[in-house]
């Protein structure tokens with residue numbers, strides 16, 4: 308981490324910057340999905356990406372761990388520095404990067420494996436445990452941090468797919484944090500969950516920001532207001548406004564942000 312300069316453009320006088328993104332563009336063939344976006348994402352902070360459908364939130368989120376590499380038509384330009392290091396540098400292994408910048412998707416997607424193996428998978432391929440006892444510790448710790456240990460501790464050998472939707476999503480969060488990431492990307496992580504499961508995941512997000520930088524795409528402005536400290540409002544591929552969540556929701560500077568948060572566009 309390093310201390311970023313004062314970012315006057317986005318009205319954020321920064322603490323520690325985790326991701327410094329500058330002049331970012333994404334194209335899908337001829338579609339210009341992200342237009343000249345620059346943003347500095349803080350460490351140990353929840354940053355919400357909001358904006359109308361198709362505005363580029365998920366596309367920009369996927370740039371942060373090179374998930375767009377997996378889309379044949381996608382072309383990414385600009386500078387994405389994680390702790391000052393260019394994540395698009397040829398020497399960066401995307402698999403290692405994704406262990407450092409974990410991701411949780413909209414729909415819970417446990418592997419068709421046991422609860423234990425869902426968590427152990429990443430630590431195994433990244434060689435994080437020297438023996439079974441260490442792996443057991445990692446699995447238990449991740450499940451604790453994912454706020455699901457008590458519900459699964461007696462059924463670690465059962466399939467992850469047998470859990471409820473909300474439990475599956477917490478399992479996926481535990482899986483993402485088992486590799487000790489530094490950043491957690493969440494793409495509408497609660498959209499398939501009921502209000503009780505959503506509340507549990509939101510509590511977990513708040514807990515996780517003690518250790519990680521969390522970036523969450525959400526369609527729910529209530530959720531953005533509840534869980535995030537910083538908010539970025541996207542519109543038609545542009546980052547229109549970025550700042551403290553409280554300010555964005557009470558006193559936005561751009562009329563487009565105001566229209567969106569008051570429900571006039573979206």
Ligand SMILES: Nc1ncnc2c1ncn2[C@@H]1O[C@H](COP(=O)(O)OP(=O)(O)OP(=O)(O)O)[C@@H](O)[C@H]1O
Nearest residue numbers: 335338340359360361362363364365366367378380
């Ligand atoms: N794989 C893809 N191939 C081609 N175009 C894509 C692809 N993914 C997204 N797009 C286009 O890029 C633009 C941004 O899409 P993106 O999914 O990032 O928006 P979003 O804000 O996350 O939308 P939503 O809130 O509906 O999920 C849209 O015009 C979309 O149609």
